[in-house]
Amino acid sequence: MNYNVNEKGYYGEFGGAYIPEMLYPNVEELRQNYLKIMAEPSFKEEFDQLLKDYVGRPSPLYLAKRLSEKYNTKIYLKREDLNHTGAHKINNTIGQILMAKRLGKTRIIAETGAGQHGVATATVCALMGLECIVYMGEIDIARQAPNVARMKMLGATVVPALSGSRTLKDATNEAIRDWINNPVDTHYIIGSAIGPHPYPDMVTRFQSVISEEIKWQLKEHEGRENPDYVVACIGGGSNAAGTYYHFLHEEDVNIISVEAAGLGIDSGESAATSVLGKEGIIHGCKTLLMQTNDGQITEPYSISAGLDYPGVGPMHSHLSKTGRAQFMSITDADAMKAGLELCKLEGIIPAIETAHALAIFEHKTFKPDDIVVVSLSGRGDKDLNTYIDYFKL
Amino acid sequence: MNRINKKLKENKKLLSIYFTAGYPNLNDTVSIIQDLEKNGVDMIEIGLPFSDPLADGPTIQKSSTQALKNGMTTKVLFDQLKDIRKTVEIPLIIMGYFNPMLQYGVEDFCKKCQEIGIDGLIIPDLPVDVYHDDYKATFEKYGLINVFLITPQTSDERIRFIDSVSNGFIYMVSTASVTGSQSGFGEEQTDYFKRISDMNLKNPQIIGFGISDNKTFSQATKYAKGAIIGSAFIKHLNNNGKSTINKFVHSILN
Ligand SMILES: Cc1ncc(COP(=O)(O)O)c(C=O)c1O
Numbered sequence: 001m002n003y004n005v006n007e008k009g010y011y012g013e014f015g016g017a018y019i020p021e022m023l024y025p026n027v028e029e030l031r032q033n034y035l036k037i038m039a040e041p042s043f044k045e046e047f048d049q050l051l052k053d054y055v056g057r058p059s060p061l062y063l064a065k066r067l068s069e070k071y072n073t074k075i076y077l078k079r080e081d082l083n084h085t086g087a088h089k090i091n092n093t094i095g096q097i098l099m100a101k102r103l104g105k106t107r108i109i110a111e112t113g114a115g116q117h118g119v120a121t122a123t124v125c126a127l128m129g130l131e132c133i134v135y136m137g138e139i140d141i142a143r144q145a146p147n148v149a150r151m152k153m154l155g156a157t158v159v160p161a162l163s164g165s166r167t168l169k170d171a172t173n174e175a176i177r178d179w180i181n182n183p184v185d186t187h188y189i190i191g192s193a194i195g196p197h198p199y200p201d202m203v204t205r206f207q208s209v210i211s212e213e214i215k216w217q218l219k220e221h222e223g224r225e226n227p228d229y230v231v232a233c234i235g236g237g238s239n240a241a242g243t244y245y246h247f248l249h250e251e252d253v254n255i256i257s258v259e260a261a262g263l264g265i266d267s268g269e270s271a272a273t274s275v276l277g278k279e280g281i282i283h284g285c286k287t288l289l290m291q292t293n294d295g296q297i298t299e300p301y302s303i304s305a306g307l308d309y310p311g312v313g314p315m316h317s318h319l320s321k322t323g324r325a326q327f328m329s330i331t332d333a334d335a336m337k338a339g340l341e342l343c344k345l346e347g348i349i350p351a352i353e354t355a356h357a358l359a360i361f362e363h364k365t366f367k368p369d370d371i372v373v374v375s376l377s378g379r380g381d382k383d384l385n386t387y388i389d390y391f392k393l
Numbered sequence: 394m395n396r397i398n399k400k401l402k403e404n405k406k407l408l409s410i411y412f413t414a415g416y417p418n419l420n421d422t423v424s425i426i427q428d429l430e431k432n433g434v435d436m437i438e439i440g441l442p443f444s445d446p447l448a449d450g451p452t453i454q455k456s457s458t459q460a461l462k463n464g465m466t467t468k469v470l471f472d473q474l475k476d477i478r479k480t481v482e483i484p485l486i487i488m489g490y491f492n493p494m495l496q497y498g499v500e501d502f503c504k505k506c507q508e509i510g511i512d513g514l515i516i517p518d519l520p521v522d523v524y525h526d527d528y529k530a531t532f533e534k535y536g537l538i539n540v541f542l543i544t545p546q547t548s549d550e551r552i553r554f555i556d557s558v559s560n561g562f563i564y565m566v567s568t569a570s571v572t573g574s575q576s577g578f579g580e581e582q583t584d585y586f587k588r589i590s591d592m593n594l595k596n597p598q599i600i601g602f603g604i605s606d607n608k609t610f611s612q613a614t615k616y617a618k619g620a621i622i623g624s625a626f627i628k629h630l631n632n633n634g635k636s637t638i639n640k641f642v643h644s645i646l647n
Pocket residue numbers: 087088113114115116117191192193233234235236237238239240305306307351353354377378379
């Protein structure tokens with residue numbers, strides 16, 4: 001079984017580029033050039049250099065002793081939270097800004113949910129001196145205020161998305177409309193492994209540095225490259241795609257993907273796409289998505305803005321459908337509890353997105369000698385208000 | 394012969410009007426179609442509303458949201474239209490995004506269109522390549538004309554390909570933009586209109602996006618077979634209600 005994208009842009013039956021003709025020239029230009037550009041020695045050199053000196057990579061692979069003790073298994077945390085700007089998102093934005101420059105683009109647009117991708121995009125735009133416009137749902141602007149301020153300080157214009165559920169899905173719609181309206185000078189930096197081909201593959205490749213590092217780091221720690229499990233939370237699926245990439249075809253590595261159950265799978269307030277979704281088309285790709293019988297996209301819910309998305313990237317739909325990945329869904333309550341637990345046990349305040357991945361240990365028992373690598377996708381600074389409100393701190 | 398092809402043979406410039414089915418009220422669909430025909434419109438695009446209309450500006454977005462709130466669905470629309478051919482003769486096209494069609498079942502959707510007497514489809518997010526490989530045979534089996542968009546950025550080579558796959562008309566998007574976002578055409582647009590006109594394509598072209606009044610209609614139809622009005626008509630419905638559709642159409646055609 002092949003879990004990578006094929007030459008037509010599909011993962012099994014998922015993926016493709018279902019885009020209006022207005023977007024065709026831009027997406028086609030990217031499709032024809034992205035692999036070529038990524039293979040250029042000068043691109044690689046600049047990318048690696050920035051990841052090292054600017055982002056602070058490699059990010060540590062940390063053996064979480066007290067957490068491991070509590071759950072009687074061996075848990076490693078891949079510390080993407082220690083990256084510059086506080087999450088894995090910057091791996092992708094560094095890659096895409098270098099891509100945009102080589103394509104001669106001068107204006108950058110992005111969508112954001114939690115604001116992490118918006119901050120990561122604003123950051124690289126400041127670094128390169130490019131104009132930056134970030135679309136963000138009105139609701140997310142309210143619940144992620146510190147990140148909105150960060151983007152503004154970094155010189156970006158934050159435009160509220162006022163349509164639909166006023167969250168990530170709608171911010172993405174607005175960004176796509178902006179790209180339709182500005183077809184010549186603009187590059188759209190999508191923030192997850194979603195969108196029309198080649199975006200899911202391009203974003204995955206930029207994030208694949210995560211699993212590349214896990215391999216040699218685990219070898220140093222344990223004398224072996226492959227863990228028994230890799231675990232990641234899934235919004236659109238970029239930190240997960242990066243964490244899995246070099247293990248996809250390693251049969252001894254189990255994959256666990258963690259979705260947001262919101263108030264519960266059957267509550268009507270959920271974002272657990274693999275359970276609640278059906279095959280359909282969202283934001284230019286065929287994938288699993290939450291929708292009505294009539295094909296209208298439904299509004300998801302999660303306490304975490306970064307997981308509040310009605311679809312998953314096409315790679316993850318394929319991993320779900322083929323059974324390569326086990327999908328689990330975690331409620332708001334369980335995620336919040338796991339987030340606080342990591343603070344107390346390890347002195348690490350995780351993003352609420354990430355806390356979903358940490359919550360699986362309450363629901364699944366691992367063997368004492370299992371090695372479980374969890375993608376610690378981001379830090380919780382941006383979520384302090386939510387933590388404060390939730391725990392009445 | 395398909396009604397669209399017959400209409401395209403008429404020796405006149407064509408006015409096509411888009412409206413969102415189920416807007417302003419759920420059951421306005423049939424009466425709006427009848428009114429538009431009675432007042433001299435040549436062709437109608439019936440918008441099947443979608444929750445996430447990527448290629449549309451605020452006006453059509455809002456009408457779609459309202460139509461969905463009113464209870465419009467694919468089944469409801471087909472139900473409303475089941476006797477439409479008893480009273481209406483002009484070509485009818487359904488314009489909608491691909492996901493609702495996919496969920497209905499593409500073949501069932503096409504079959505239903507044929508039963509009702511729908512002549513064609515415009516699906517902005519179904520790219521010509523995917524259509525050509527996966528759906529062309531089905532559309533043709535049910536006698537449906539699929540209409541593709543081109544924009545000022547579309548390469549000549551791709552325009553030729555789209556022309557070869559098309560069997561009705563080509564929908565020329567006037568500017569690189571979502572629907573409803575501009576007023577008036579400048580030199581850049583007229584140059585583009587001329588360029589396409591000079592390509593001598595086998596399919597006639599109809600220009601849409603940014604046509605809002607008699608002036609833009611005349612400018613567009615100087616170079617093309619016809620023009621499509623969408624957002625401006627929705628705005629008219631919103632501001633003046635359905636009772637003055639005649640005034641709107643006459644203000645365009647003079
Ligand atoms: C810290 C963190 N983790 C995870 C996600 C989810 O995105 P993805 O599934 O693309 O990794 C986000 C999105 O904003 C995030 O900020």
